[in-house]
Amino acid sequence: MNDLTTVVDSAVAAFAAVNTPADLENAKAQYLGKSGRITDMMKGMAALPVEEKKTRGAAINLAKQAIEAALNARRQALADAELQAQLQAEALDVTLPGRQRGQGGLHPVSLTLERIEAIFGSMGFEVAQGPEIESDWFNFTALNTPEDHPARSMHDTFYVEGGSEAAPNLLRTHTSPMQIRHAVQHVKKHRLAAEGSVTAGDFFSGAMPEIRVIAPGRTYRVDSDATHSPMFHQCEGLWVGEAISFKDLKFVFTDFCRTFFENKDLVLRFRPSFFPFTEPSAEIDIQFPSGPLAGRWLEVAGSGQVHPNVIRNMGLDPERYIGFAFGMGPDRLTMLRYGVNDLRLFFDGDIRFLSQFR
Numbered sequence: 061m062n063d064l065t066t067v068v069d070s071a072v073a074a075f076a077a078v079n080t081p082a083d084l085e086n087a088k089a090q091y092l093g094k095s096g097r098i099t100d101m102m103k104g105m106a107a108l109p110v111e112e113k114k115t116r117g118a119a120i121n122l123a124k125q126a127i128e129a130a131l132n133a134r135r136q137a138l139a140d141a142e143l144q145a146q147l148q149a150e151a152l153d154v155t156l157p158g159r160q161r162g163q164g165g166l167h168p169v170s171l172t173l174e175r176i177e178a179i180f181g182s183m184g185f186e187v188a189q190g191p192e193i194e195s196d197w198f199n200f201t202a203l204n205t206p207e208d209h210p211a212r213s214m215h216d217t218f219y220v221e222g223g224s225e226a227a228p229n230l231l232r233t234h235t236s237p238m239q240i241r242h243a244v245q246h247v248k249k250h251r252l253a254a255e256g257s258v259t260a261g262d263f264f265s266g267a268m269p270e271i272r273v274i275a276p277g278r279t280y281r282v283d284s285d286a287t288h289s290p291m292f293h294q295c296e297g298l299w300v301g302e303a304i305s306f307k308d309l310k311f312v313f314t315d316f317c318r319t320f321f322e323n324k325d326l327v328l329r330f331r332p333s334f335f336p337f338t339e340p341s342a343e344i345d346i347q348f349p350s351g352p353l354a355g356r357w358l359e360v361a362g363s364g365q366v367h368p369n370v371i372r373n374m375g376l377d378p379e380r381y382i383g384f385a386f387g388m389g390p391d392r393l394t395m396l397r398y399g400v401n402d403l404r405l406f407f408d409g410d411i412r413f414l415s416q417f418r
């Protein structure tokens with residue numbers, strides 16, 4: 061019987077030593093195959109007497125069963141190991157953070173424009189949009205700046221194709237043409253509604269609401285350095301009625317600046333100046349009471365009382381209608397609000413800079 065125990069032990073050891081199903085099948089052949097050791101033992105029984113054959117046969121069968129059991133156990137173990145390895149190789153780590161989509165955001169100047177619109181909106185101002193390619197008439201002439209007026213040389217104008225010699229097209233040098241465009245539309249709309257009968261006392265009679273509008277947008281001048289870009293932004297403001305004075309301009313613009321910069325102690329200065337389309341005219345400077353910019357006067361807008369010739373070009377009687385206009389620089393306001401000192405950063409499109417304003 062000893063030889064059987066040895067065979068079983070040796071089979072169990074052989075099965076344990078292999079690591080792949082193929083090797084296991086080879087090992088199996090050595091014991092249970094056609095010329096395997098168990099098979100040989102069976103053959104060896106032929107010469108034995110009948111009685112011994114019985115006991116020997118039963119013992120070999122037990123050994124064979126033990127080997128088969130060991131084989132099956134090892135097969136299962138190898139299959140389990142293989143499955144385990146596969147599971148590990150194909151594992152999905154659901155605790156890894158997902159791949160993020162790039163998060164977009166508004167350009168800092170757009171944020172400023174939204175802010176300007178919200179503040180003036182709260183004061184009852186409409187928002188108007190107009191063309192960037194403008195005619196000489198709207199950009200200059202209608203704004204009381206005749207052809208040979210020296211004030212035209214204040215602006216270095218980009219001229220574009222399409223107009224005539226007498227009436228060239230250009231990229232608007234300011235948003236002031238929107239004063240005329242919007243006012244003309246406004247007057248036309250309300251006069252039509254009143255069947256042409258409304259002129260004097262329009263605003264007070266309620267037949268024509270006051271003109272109260274801002275017009276933000278892109279403007280262009282031949283100019284380029286750290287504080288000037290050939291494309292820049294302006295926001296026009298216009299309030300025309302029958303009793304709108306310079307004090308309304310002061311109140312409205314002061315209120316706007318203090319709200320925009322969230323600083324009720326901000327100081328404003330209206331410094332006498334000249335624009336052909338306003339009389340009197342003023343540059344508006346602001347001063348922060350504290351912080352890194354404290355003590356400096358910072359120019360933020362041009363302004364004034366709308367010139368009678370401009371009121372006339374709006375289709376209104378300057379004897380009756382009066383108002384104020386201003387034109388401010390949203391790029392400048394953005395630089396002051398966020399402490400940016402080079403205007404060109406806004407238009408270079410460097411995502412590292414822009415993403416800071418998300």
Ligand code: PHE
Pocket residue numbers: 233234235236335338341361362363364385386387388
């Ligand atoms: N359009 C003027 C400029 O670009 C600013 C301005 C607007 C001044 C309205 C007065 C009134 O400099």
